[in-house]
Amino acid sequence: MAVEVCYKVVRDGVERMTFTSKKEADAYDKMLDIAEALETMLGEVDVPLSEQQNEALALEMAKRKDQFIAALKGGKPTPPNNKAKVTDIKKVS
């Protein structure tokens, strides 16, 4: 019999993702924070977006934050790093 530790990222009571390392869980949790902040900002700009577009776009930008920061700073957009793509979030309802 073995006991394994796992780290669950929970948002508003909903389990969003489970990780085997705390570091990954923390990074994912931070990404969701960034996505939430972006969602608010995207809701404030003068461009009509559906709620779904807003949410999906905020998440995609959060996943590629380094590229978007580089582009916003006027640098050449860096190619997406080919680290394993964060799997999509399955909404556990």
Added chain:
Amino acid sequence: MAVEVCYKVVRDGVERMTFTSKKEADAYDKMLDIAEALETMLGEVDVPLSEQQNEALALEMAKRKDQFIAALKGGKPTPPNNKAKVTDIKKVS
């Protein structure tokens, strides 16, 4: 009779904006560069946006680049500075 210098920002042969200071013209030109880079990136993310949404969103983000950079870095979004809002671009065709 007076001769005044003015600085025109031209994109693809289209005059986009005219300024009385080179500094402002350069800043505006750089913002259009950033908007173009963002347009490309927004076109690559997995979120269906119309061409119009893509273009308008890229421009709005470029106008508020400091706020978006702060949010992407996980900082608290800074309130929009209340410097004079960059007037909308009148597409001179």
